Amino acid sequence: MSATLSLPPFRPAWHYWRGLLQPGWSPYGNTARLLRRAPAAVDSETLWLKPFRRLRDWQPGQHLTLGFELDGRRFQRSFTLVSLPGERELAITVRKVAGGRFAEWLARARDGERLTISEPWGGLRFALPQASQRLLMAAGSGITAAMAQVRAAAARGQLAGLALAYWVRERAEACFLEELQALQARFPDFRFRLFLTGDAPQSAHEAAGRLEAGLLPALPASPEGAEVLACGPAGFVARVEALLRGAAARIATESFTPPLLRLPEAPEANVTLHLRRSGRALSIPAGTPLLAALEAAGLSPPHGCRQGLCGRCACAKAEGVHLDLRDDSVHPEASTALKLCISAARSDLVIDL
Numbered sequence: 001m002s003a004t005l006s007l008p009p010f011r012p013a014w015h016y017w018r019g020l021l022q023p024g025w026s027p028y029g030n031t032a033r034l035l036r037r038a039p040a041a042v043d044s045e046t047l048w049l050k051p052f053r054r055l056r057d058w059q060p061g062q063h064l065t066l067g068f069e070l071d072g073r074r075f076q077r078s079f080t081l082v083s084l085p086g087e088r089e090l091a092i093t094v095r096k097v098a099g100g101r102f103a104e105w106l107a108r109a110r111d112g113e114r115l116t117i118s119e120p121w122g123g124l125r126f127a128l129p130q131a132s133q134r135l136l137m138a139a140g141s142g143i144t145a146a147m148a149q150v151r152a153a154a155a156r157g158q159l160a161g162l163a164l165a166y167w168v169r170e171r172a173e174a175c176f177l178e179e180l181q182a183l184q185a186r187f188p189d190f191r192f193r194l195f196l197t198g199d200a201p202q203s204a205h206e207a208a209g210r211l212e213a214g215l216l217p218a219l220p221a222s223p224e225g226a227e228v229l230a231c232g233p234a235g236f237v238a239r240v241e242a243l244l245r246g247a248a249a250r251i252a253t254e255s256f257t258p259p260l261l262r263l264p265e266a267p268e269a270n271v272t273l274h275l276r277r278s279g280r281a282l283s284i285p286a287g288t289p290l291l292a293a294l295e296a297a298g299l300s301p302p303h304g305c306r307q308g309l310c311g312r313c314a315c316a317k318a319e320g321v322h323l324d325l326r327d328d329s330v331h332p333e334a335s336t337a338l339k340l341c342i343s344a345a346r347s348d349l350v351i352d353l
């Protein structure tokens with residue numbers, strides 16, 4: 001039998017004493033306690049969290065970035081709040097990605113465990129008060145963004161003119177099914193359809209098939225003139241935009257999977273990354289996302305979405321040329337804030353870290 005030894009991350013002594021005197025305090029900001037958890041689908045769980053400090057006002061559909069420690073390293077991941085502003089407890093629903101670090105943390109976590117939490121940020125929202133039809137389109141864990149809108153509309157008693165189309169492979173992977181069916185039974189003006197790509201449909205609210213032009217008549221509401229919010233993997237939201245552009249009055253999308261970054265095909269020569277605040281200099285391969293390069297060097301700079309969305313990894317650049325890996329654009333200008341997760345060095349860089 002083999003055992004792995006992992007050392008806890010280094011902390012100054014005053015962090016330890018302050019944490020003892022004020023449970024819930026963290027040098028990384030606000031924290032939350034894991035109160036309880038329950039299965040939401042075959043591969044998903046809902047977690048209820050109690051924040052140490054109240055969050056500032058937020059909107060349904062906004063995200064929270066959680067910080068956690070696994071094997072002595074700190075990680076951050078973002079999740080959409082599925083509880084409503086004003087509720088005492090915060091809720092998130094997490095699909096456990098095989099081999100994922102948060103999934104691994106969750107497998108070991110006990111009730112009472114503490115995480116750091118950001119203030120809520122970003123999020124999809126409806127913006128056209130005059131739209132008579134609002135259509136939510138969700139695939140996989142993108143359902144959390146849609147569910148936040150459904151719950152907010154239900155709480156206001158405004159489900160009329162709202163429709164939800166939700167794609168999963170198998171029925172057992174679908175979250176919130178009972179709640180959605182109960183809402184549909186109670187409010188006939190709320191229309192919901194579950195699209196299955198791997199199971200056969202069994203009831204009136206189910207249909208089969210991937211999102212493509214031929215499936216549009218099966219949507220629970222016509223996209224013509226509708227305001228559409230879509231959330232899911234990058235390929236899914238791209239298809240929503242391609243199919244409904246021209247028909248919908250407005251489309252807003254969000255993807256939970258990292259964007260495809262244009263990484264070099266062969267390893268590039270090393271450059272020097274100077275970290276101004278800590279006075280360190282690292283030799284890193286040009287063309288590698290700076291966040292990944294810093295993590296490979298054992299550092300844990302603040303970050304959230306790893307997709308260029310949340311801005312939590314933004315860092316001032318004092319000198320050097322960097323590349324935006326999403327579109328290959330080159331940025332020689334100094335005193336620009338770059339996002340570590342989607343930027344790579346093109347020359348030696350000096351950044352404010």
Ligand SMILES: Cc1cc2nc3c(=O)[nH]c(=O)nc-3n(C[C@H](O)[C@H](O)[C@H](O)COP(=O)(O)OP(=O)(O)OC[C@H]3O[C@@H](n4cnc5c(N)ncnc54)[C@H](O)[C@@H]3O)c2cc1C
Nearest residue numbers: 077078079080093094095097100101102103141144256305
């Ligand atoms: C704004 C935002 C909101 C989000 N909201 C939610 C939410 O409400 N519920 C939820 O379950 N997730 C949500 N996510 C995704 C979540 O932040 C994590 O990326 C996801 O839980 C995987 O984290 P991990 O640490 O377990 O996996 P990681 O250790 O990051 O990744 C492990 C492996 O899984 C792959 N992978 C990573 N993320 C995904 C993914 N989303 N789908 C498929 N494969 C993936 C990676 O390529 C990698 O190979 C959101 C992401 C963003 C940016």
Ligand code: FES
Nearest residue numbers: 304305306311341
């Ligand atoms: S981690 Fe969110 S923008 Fe980089």
